Amino acid sequence: MTGICTGRVAVVTGAGRGLGRAHALALAAEGARVVVNDLGTAIDGTGGATEPAERVVEEIRALGGEAVAHGGDIATTDGAASLVATALDAFGRLDTVVNNAGFLRDRMLVNLDEDDWDAVMRVHLKGHFLPLKHAAEYWRAEAKAGRTPQARVVNTSSGAGLLGSVGQGNYSAAKAGIVGLTLVAAAELGRYGVQVNAVAPAARTRMTEQTFAGAMAAPGEGRFDALAPENVSPLVVWLSSASCAGVSGRVFEAEGGRITVMEGWRPGPAVDKGARWSPAAAGEAALELLAAAATPQPVYGAR
Structure with missing residues (x-):
């Protein structure tokens, strides 16, 4: 370990299991003091328990690191505010927020209930916005007091948010929204010493059991487990550290040993008539432009 996060304080949401747990442990291994947030809910967001977060805290402490648990609902103003307050009370500072919490309620659009839409939007999109907002308020105050931080935010999007995923209209929309939020936050908060990036991970977790059905089991001993x-976590740790200075407003895919810089919407072929189009002429022009444009990547699950 290089200790690239030594002296830093990080909060990780949804850190009781899966990716969040891996991130929390990796941050601690690199010297960060960690606030482990988790509600301990089921995969659909129901129920709740404190044990998952507390177990991760115990793991970190057993390895010689420092950590505290936080069981607040970060999709509420009070929960997000208390997350930041927990870091400040326990460790006296906050340097990094890793927004990772989420759950699934998958349905085809015609079967997707309003409650399922709202619940997924709430935990993913609002659950990113509120911790980011409250952390940014702290960092802005620090910058205005002459203590400009080297602050980092790592948001969690998904391939579903970048390309879409059949049966996951709510999840895809929320994860696409996280990309938009990342871009705006990076532009707005840079003046306060805050860098904001996003990752779109692919890994074996409770949430991906159906996606990776048939490939969920870890390979045999000594073989690389790509899922x-x-x-x-190594990319998340680097983006959480001061070492990534100058990197902001970017989205990375991470899976196995592969890291990809994702390139979002950019202007493609265009034509300017210099006057108003008729519908028929606009259609002809659109078809010509589409013929010259790159073929889009397919939506996950599309046939």
């Missing part, structure tokens, strides 16, 4: 959540 291990721990494969994503």
Whole structure:
């Protein structure tokens, strides 16, 4: 270990299991003091328990690190505010927020209930916005007091948010929204010493049991496990550290040993008539432009 996060304080949401747990452990291994947030809910967001977060805290302490648990609902103002307050009370500072919490309620659009839409939007999109907002308020105050931080935010999007995923209209929309939020936050908060990036991970977790059905089991001893959540964490740790200075407003895919810089919407072929189009002429022009444009990547699950 290089200790690239030594002296830093990080909060990780949804850190009781899966990717969040891997991130929390990896941050601690690199010297960060960690606030482990988790509600301990089921995969659909129901129920709740404190044990998952507390177990991760115990793991970190057993390895010689420092950590505290936080069981608040970060999709509420009070929960997000208390997350930041927990870091400040326990460790006296906050340097990094890793927004990772989420759950699934998958349905085809015609079967998707309003409650399922709202619940997924709430935990993913609102659950990113509120911790980011409250952390940013702290960092802005620090910057205005002459103590400009080297602050970092790592948001969690998904391939579903970048390309879409059949049966996951709510999840795809929320994860696409996280990309938009990342871009705006990076532009707005840079003046306060805050860098904001996003990762779109692929790994074996409770949430991906159906996606990776047939490939969920870890390979035999000594073989590289391409779906291990721990494969994503090194990039998250680097983005959480001061070492990534100058990197902001970017989205990375991470899976196995592969890291990809994702390139979002950019202007493609265009034509300017200099006057108003008729519908028929606009259609002809659109078809010509589409013929010259790159073929889009397919939606996950599309046939």
